[in-house]
Amino acid sequence: MKIGNSQLIKNIDNYCINDLDIPSTVLMENAALKVVKNINFEKFNSFTIICGTGNNGGDALAVARQLFSMNMKVDIFIIGEHSMSKDCLINYNILKNMGVPIKQIVKTQDIQLLNDILNKNDMIIDGIFGSGLARNIDGIYKEVIKSINKSGMYILSIDVPSGMLCDSFGILGSCVKANKTVSFEVYKKGFLDYESDKYTGEIVVESIGIPEYVVNKFHLKEYLVQKKEIKSIIKKREKYSYKGDFGRVSVIAGSKKYTGAAYLTSQGAVRSGAGLVTLCTEKSVVEILQSKTIETMIMSYENNDFKELILNSDSIAIGPGMGNNENTFNIIKDILSKDGCPLVLDADALNVLQHNLDLLKNSKRKIVITPHIGEMGRLTGIDSKNIIKNRIDIARDFSKKYGIIVLLKGYNTIITNGEEVYINSTGNSKMASGGMGDILTGIIASFIGQGYEPLKATILSAFIHGYVGDILSKDMFCVNASHIVERLPYIIENLTY
Ligand SMILES: NC(=O)C1=CN([C@@H]2O[C@H](COP(=O)(O)OP(=O)(O)OC[C@H]3O[C@@H](n4cnc5c(N)ncnc54)[C@H](O)[C@@H]3O)[C@@H](O)[C@H]2O)[C@@H](O)CC1
Ligand SMILES: Nc1ncnc2c1ncn2[C@@H]1O[C@H](COP(=O)(O)OP(=O)(O)O)[C@@H](O)[C@H]1O
Numbered sequence: 001m002k003i004g005n006s007q008l009i010k011n012i013d014n015y016c017i018n019d020l021d022i023p024s025t026v027l028m029e030n031a032a033l034k035v036v037k038n039i040n041f042e043k044f045n046s047f048t049i050i051c052g053t054g055n056n057g058g059d060a061l062a063v064a065r066q067l068f069s070m071n072m073k074v075d076i077f078i079i080g081e082h083s084m085s086k087d088c089l090i091n092y093n094i095l096k097n098m099g100v101p102i103k104q105i106v107k108t109q110d111i112q113l114l115n116d117i118l119n120k121n122d123m124i125i126d127g128i129f130g131s132g133l134a135r136n137i138d139g140i141y142k143e144v145i146k147s148i149n150k151s152g153m154y155i156l157s158i159d160v161p162s163g164m165l166c167d168s169f170g171i172l173g174s175c176v177k178a179n180k181t182v183s184f185e186v187y188k189k190g191f192l193d194y195e196s197d198k199y200t201g202e203i204v205v206e207s208i209g210i211p212e213y214v215v216n217k218f219h220l221k222e223y224l225v226q227k228k229e230i231k232s233i234i235k236k237r238e239k240y241s242y243k244g245d246f247g248r249v250s251v252i253a254g255s256k257k258y259t260g261a262a263y264l265t266s267q268g269a270v271r272s273g274a275g276l277v278t279l280c281t282e283k284s285v286v287e288i289l290q291s292k293t294i295e296t297m298i299m300s301y302e303n304n305d306f307k308e309l310i311l312n313s314d315s316i317a318i319g320p321g322m323g324n325n326e327n328t329f330n331i332i333k334d335i336l337s338k339d340g341c342p343l344v345l346d347a348d349a350l351n352v353l354q355h356n357l358d359l360l361k362n363s364k365r366k367i368v369i370t371p372h373i374g375e376m377g378r379l380t381g382i383d384s385k386n387i388i389k390n391r392i393d394i395a396r397d398f399s400k401k402y403g404i405i406v407l408l409k410g411y412n413t414i415i416t417n418g419e420e421v422y423i424n425s426t427g428n429s430k431m432a433s434g435g436m437g438d439i440l441t442g443i444i445a446s447f448i449g450q451g452y453e454p455l456k457a458t459i460l461s462a463f464i465h466g467y468v469g470d471i472l473s474k475d476m477f478c479v480n481a482s483h484i485v486e487r488l489p490y491i492i493e494n495l496t497y
């Protein structure tokens with residue numbers, strides 16, 4: 001799903017109205033009809049509709065007219081004394097002509113009237129502010145929002161919960177806490193923050209009749225990855241395929257202190273369908289790991305046939321638990337400087353590259369890096385706070401600069417190839433525990449090995465990894481890496497139909 005900000009909305013709007021001659025009231029009517037489509041009339045038959053004086057208020061008035069025409073009970077309130085926008089006024093006049101009463105809330109005393117009605121109707125429809133919110137909310141607006149939130153009634157917000165910014169997450173003074181937000185054309189950038197769902201409730205994005213090519217003209221190629229997109233990427237297995245079709249995946253990971261990281265990375269690859277997985281690790285832990293795994297072949301990277309293995313791999317995951325040391329650096333330097341299959345670099349593979357980023361830039365291989373915020377901070381020299389604030393731009397710039405795919409982990413993991421940005425919608429804080437990232441690295445290498453193009457493989461893997469965590473977390477206080485490994489193949493199967 002496309003992500004966008006208020007400038008994008010303005011550009012699209014202007015183009016439709018000025019270049020295509022679509023009357024703005026047509027767009028408003030489409031928006032209103034989409035709001036109505038999202039109301040469950042088995043549960044809700046009477047509505048308190050609260051309008052501002054801009055186009056968000058215009059949408060709400062058009063919704064009120066549609067509901068009135070369906071013989072629903074509507075109580076309509078307009079807040080403030082500002083002059084109405086052109087389209088808001090058009091909808092106001094139609095209602096007046098139809099004889100539908102509209103009450104005004106201007107002073108604090110008027111709020112009592114609103115409070116008396118709020119609990120009598122089944123639903124509140126919030127059309128106070130949308131993408132035009134420009135300054136801090138105070139006075140009568142603040143009081144109305146307080147009443148709405150206090151009512152305990154079901155609230156549907158039009159486009160944006162009134163009070164929330166569209167461009168980056170922020171609340172301007174106060175904000176409606178909706179149960180559902182019906183937004184238009186694009187998923188607003190402000191919805192991405194981990195606190196936003198306290199205000200938006202469930203988010204539905206509806207098209208309001210703007211041709212896709214118009215949206216694409218102005219869209220910055222930022223997308224939210226949801227189940228629908230994943231289902232279109234993931235392929236069912238052909239009846240006659242054999243293990244050679246699903247890739248030879250090599251995992252270079254682990255050391256004396258971190259056998260678990262090596263185990264989990266290789267299991268991520270095995271349990272997500274790689275044809276043949278070989279784990280290359282430090283000599284001293286080969287035996288321990290051999291006793292732990294059945295499907296994975298294990299060898300030391302000091303072996304003579306290590307070089308041949310690298311040459312014959314379809315994808316290689318490198319880094320988890322290797323240790324930030326010269327030996328790790330030498331292995332990675334050697335692989336990066338030779339042409340060959342795609343690489344997935346994580347953990348210590350990133351730590352050793354911190355001051356050697358030219359190796360990344362000059363490598364002829366396709367590369368995916370999977371840093372968490374801390375690792376990204378070390379790679380870029382930017383402190384974590386600033387990375388969190390500007391995650392999308394920092395990931396995109398780094399990706400572009402080094403010609404690699406960046407997967408920046410965390411809430412709403414970001415995946416970018418420098419041009420397109422994908423934001424993952426799955427995963428949760430119950431997954432914040434050791435080894436989680438190692439599995440993800442293994443899954444990405446596995447899907448690349450299975451023939452998925454690296455960007456698609458990375459998007460797919462991030463979604464699946466978080467999706468398994470989301471399903472498990474419904475019944476678990478915390479989800480550990482081994483739980484994810486266990487459930488992986490079952491849940492991937494569910495996504496293929
Ligand atoms: N662009 C589009 O594609 C469409 C947009 N539509 C609707 O139009 C909305 C945007 O409409 P507008 O641009 O008119 O903006 P809004 O309706 O969001 O609000 C703007 C009005 O509120 C005032 N205002 C802003 N901040 C305030 C504050 N803190 N206190 C008091 N007053 C404040 C402004 O001065 C202006 O009068 C969208 O959210 C959507 O609901 C729809 O009509 C359909 C088409
Ligand atoms: N709050 C959260 N919301 C969504 N995903 C999370 C959250 N916390 C952790 N995760 C996911 O768990 C994984 C943790 O990876 P990482 O930080 O590398 O951990 P480790 O190094 O311990 O394996 C990442 O894929 C991350 O996206």
Ligand SMILES: [K+]
Binds near residue numbers: 128157158159161162
């Ligand atoms: K609103």
